[in-house]
Structure formats: C-alpha cells, structure tokens
Amino acid sequence: MTITFAREEIQQTIKMIHEENLDIRTITMGISLLDCGSEDIRRMEQKVYDKIVKNAGKLVQVGEQISARYGIPIINKRVSVTPIAIAAAHLDTEEMVRIAKALNRAAREVGINFIGGFSALVQKGFTVGDLALIEAIPQALSETEFVCSSVNIGTTKTGINMDAVLKMGQVILKCAQLTADQDGIAAAKLVVFCNAPEDNPFMAGAFHGVGEPECVINVxxxxxxxxxxxxxxxxxxxxxxxxxxxxxxxxxxxxxxxxxxxxxxxxxxxxxxxxxxxxxxxxxxxxxxxxxxxxxxxxxxxxxxxxxxxxxxxxxxxxxxxxxxxxxxxxxxxxxxxxxxxxxxxxxxxxxxxxxxxxxxxxxxxxxxxxxxxxxxxxxxxxxxxxxxxxxxxxxxxxxxxxxxxxxxxxxxxxxxxxxxxxxxxxxxxxxxxxxxxxxxxxxxxxxxxxxxxx
Amino acid sequence: MTLSLEESNRAIITILGRDQTGIIAWVSGRLAEYRVNILDISQTIVDEFFTMIMVVDLNPATTGLVDLARILEQEGSDKGLQVKVQHEDIFTFMHRI
Missing domain, CATH: 3.20.70.20 (Anaerobic Ribonucleotide-triphosphate Reductase Large Chain)
Incomplete structure (x- = not known):
C-alpha cells in the first residue's frame, strides 16, 4: 500500500478548507407535510411539529459527525417543508400564524438554524389558502425566529401574476415595519420568486415541492x-x-x-x-x-x-x-x-x-x-x-x-x-x-x- | 479506484508545524496504543517546517476516527502542531474521477 494521493493534492484540500473558506453551506432536509392536515388546528400544529421532530431529530448530530469525519465544516443544517399554503390550505390567517409558530418550535427543538416553506405558489392566481398565508406572512415572520417564507409569483409557463406582485410589495413593507427596531429582519426572511425551484436547499427560498418524495436530503x-x-x-x-x-x-x-x-x-x-x-x-x-x-x-x-x-x-x-x-x-x-x-x-x-x-x-x-x-x-x-x-x-x-x-x-x-x-x-x-x-x-x-x- | 464512501476505514493524518524532536515517536506511539495500523508515511522538512502525511487503517483500531481526530488534534495543538485526521474519501472525491 502506498500513499494514493500526491502530497500536493492533500495539501490543496486542506488549504482550501482552512485558508480559503471552503465549506458545505447547508444540509437541508425536505419533509412533506401533505399528510399533516387536520380540521382541528391544535391537532394540526401537533402533527406538523411531530413530523418534523421525528424526521429531522438526528439531522444536526449527523451533520456534526460527518463534518468531523471528513474534516470539512458544515455551516448550516436546515429543514424545508411543503408550502404551507398547500399543506394547510383550509386554515385562516390567524391559524396560519399558529402553524408558523409550530414550525418555529420544531426548528428550535431539533437545533436547526432555519426552516423554510411558509410559502405559496400563486403564479396563476390565489387559492383561499394562498390568500390566508400571504396575509399571515408579516406577523408570522416578525413573531418567529427560524421560519422563512417564499412566494412564487410567476413562471415562464404561466406568466406573472401582477395582483400577487402588488400584494407582495405591501407584505415586504409590512414585514420591515413590524421589525423596524431590528433593521427590518422579517423582510430578510422573505423572498419573492419567479420560476422557483422545488428542491432548493438555500434560505430564505427553500421549500419542499409537491413533486418531491416524502423526505429528502439536499446539499x-x-x-x-x-x-x-x-x-x-x-x-x-x-x-x-x-x-x-x-x-x-x-x-x-x-x-x-x-x-x-x-x-x-x-x-x-x-x-x-x-x-x-x-x-x-x-x-x-x-x-x-x-x-x-x-x-x-x-x-x-x-x-x-x-x-x-x-x-x-x-x-x-x-x-x-x-x-x-x-x-x-x-x-x-x-x-x-x-x-x-x-x-x-x-x-x-x-x-x-x-x-x-x-x-x-x-x-x-x-x-x-x-x-x-x-x-x-x-x-x-x-x-x-x-x-x-x-x-x-x-x-x-x-x-x-x-x-x-x-x-x-x-x-x-x-x-x-x-x-x-x-x-x-x-x-x-x-x-x-x-x-x-x-x-x-x-x-x-x-x-x-x-x-x-x-x- | 472505486469511490468507496465508508467501505474503507482508512484515514489520512497530516501534521504541520515547526520541527522538533519526537513528533513521529509521539504520533506513532499514540496510534499503536489505539491499535491503529500505519500503512504509509511520508515526511519532509523545509526551512525547519515539518510536514508529515500518513495513511492509516482504522479496522483493527480500538477507537473511532472522530475520537482519534479529537485526541490527536488536541495533543498536537499543545505541541504547537496542526494535526488533522480525515477519512480518505474526502481526498478521493476531490482528486479522483
């Protein structure tokens, strides 16, 4: 057995990590919440919380173990979920905020630094759930720490929903006003998309698309x-x-x-x-x-x-x-x-x-x-x-x-x-x-x- | 070469720092204690700067890679040495197609 790597190769890898900030920015676990619906809001909050904690309970620990094994930093461990406007389409605005808070509690419990998916896809128009969710965004983001939100307002296939564009201008301003004492941090957790990808691991725009499997790891x-x-x-x-x-x-x-x-x-x-x-x-x-x-x-x-x-x-x-x-x-x-x-x-x-x-x-x-x-x-x-x-x-x-x-x-x-x-x-x-x-x-x-x- | 991903239990140990007596003795002594088998070793000194690269097999070892890394990094740091223990797959993935 001889060393199978040139000295330069080993030194290059180490230098990239330690001097040039090479890292894994995020491991993001996508979790479907499509089976968490319930007419009873308390029951639904519990189902959402339980499902995230069950699936992502070991995410942070595993991330840290892998980081130590390979000697490369993994900066963020995150979770993305099914757009809440779809998973909780029957809820009103007040109840949407409660779901955001359930997401926040689950994020805190599993130790991740962001949870994405307080989202709606409205490129061609609004459902009742979409309207309730968009209305809830300013309060949801200003009263939670880890929750990120995204709204897709256009695609190449459908064109641009300008009613949604108008609405999102107001929502962004409201987010900033509600968190003015923190330089408008709520607006930094909200992104408005055209052609949003359904498997994006980066925040604030990560959500778990409806074409995705039950649970998935994206890096x-x-x-x-x-x-x-x-x-x-x-x-x-x-x-x-x-x-x-x-x-x-x-x-x-x-x-x-x-x-x-x-x-x-x-x-x-x-x-x-x-x-x-x-x-x-x-x-x-x-x-x-x-x-x-x-x-x-x-x-x-x-x-x-x-x-x-x-x-x-x-x-x-x-x-x-x-x-x-x-x-x-x-x-x-x-x-x-x-x-x-x-x-x-x-x-x-x-x-x-x-x-x-x-x-x-x-x-x-x-x-x-x-x-x-x-x-x-x-x-x-x-x-x-x-x-x-x-x-x-x-x-x-x-x-x-x-x-x-x-x-x-x-x-x-x-x-x-x-x-x-x-x-x-x-x-x-x-x-x-x-x-x-x-x-x-x-x-x-x-x-x-x-x-x-x-x- | 196949991309093993954890089929192998080999790690690469690298040590960098100012040259001093007993670096190899220290690290090989600690490895023997934990029954870590040394497969290959390469060492150079340029301008009193010590560089060592070692390939080890953790199959017979009494400790895991992560614990070994923590111990050697800590003890190395006390001697003013930068010690890294990394599973070989990180180098395989980066440098071999």
Missing amino acids: GVSGPGVVAKVVKEFPEADFSELSNLIKQTSFKITRMGELIGRAASKALEVPFGIVDLSLAPTPAIGDSVAEILENMGLERCGTHGTTAALALLNDAVKKGGAMASSHVGGLSGAFIPVSEDAGMVRAVEEGALTLDKLEAMTCVCSVGLDMIALPGDVSAETISAIIADEAAIGMINKKTTAVRVIPAIGKKAGDRVEFGGLLGGAPVMAIHPFSSKVFVNRGGRIPAPLISLSN
Missing part, C-alpha cells in the same frame, strides 16, 4: 474564496484558460457536496436529492463573489465589464459542477447577495455598484436582487415594480429570479443596516425617485411569453 456547497484564489493566481490567463481554471475548481468544490450528501443520506436513511452547486458568499473576508470578479481584472465590482465577468464565472461554475454530481438542482449558480458579501458591500459604499447594475447582473447568474436594503420611505408600489422587473427577467430567460429586499425604516440611501450572522450588514441603496404606481395597479396577469409554447 448546498460554497467556496467563492477558493475560486477567488485560483483566479488571482493566474493573472495572465486568457478567457478560455480562466474558464477552465474555474471549471476545475468548481468540480472539486461540488465533489465535496456530493460526498457529504451521500454520507448524510446514508446515515439518516433518507434519499439523496440534489447538490446545489451555487457559489454562496458570506460576510467573511475572502469569501466573496465580488472579489472573484475583481480578481478577473475589474477595479471594482459593478463597473463596466462586471456582467460579462459574472456570465463567464456562472457558466464555468455550472460546467465544472455538473460533472461532479449525479444530480444537480436547486438554484445552482453564483449568488450576488449584497449584505452577505464583503466585496459587494464595499462596491456599493464606493459608488461602483448600483441597483440597476445588480439587476443587469441577475440576467446572467443565480438568483436575483438579494439582501438589498432600500430607503425606509420606499413605497409598496416601488417594491412591487422592482419585483415585476426581476420576474420579467426570469420569465423571459427561463431562469429563477428572486427579490429579497429590506426597506430600512427611518433610514435613507447611504445609511447602514445590520442583520448579523450570515446575513451581514449593508449600506442602504438608492432607488429611482419616479413613481410606478399606475403601472403596478393595473391588475391581472402578464401573459406567458411566446417561448413558453415549447410543446
């Missing part, structure tokens, strides 16, 4: 720091070489997700769903997507050339990652959340990165306008118009887009908000002063585009 990897390092090491590389370097690195990162997913699936006796090969930044220095773009040769993220750099990065990450895993899913692309990325924050502070440029960047990456603080006097209609723009990009380009913006109540552009932890902090970004009120109040649906007629 999200990270690793912007590793990519930033390799890009920095080869300043002379032309674009073909650069793309290859990123592909190779992405392959290695995604393999870690595949390994941890298989190990978790085996230990928990739950099927392994997908690896989400997204590049997910954290506020830590050296774990930034903006830094990758700057290492490619841009003086600051957000300047001319940023969209092209991001397009190359996103494509190379997918090409490298796709080969590394049996099943790739979820969002799978580079994330550009502002508050969670120290490089993005700096670019905004220095005036290099604006909301309009971020919107352009979302055309070529995953996911959308993410973790962006807006001035506190922003109107609900303006938020709705921002959502409509993002949804249009997703609908036409057959991709997922999302909006997670946080109105910073009492603050104006240039002021700072702090969410803490992985959510980070950010400067409030300027918005256009002109009104979109008449437009978003037209009502109805934006029809599905011609490209949806693919049959």
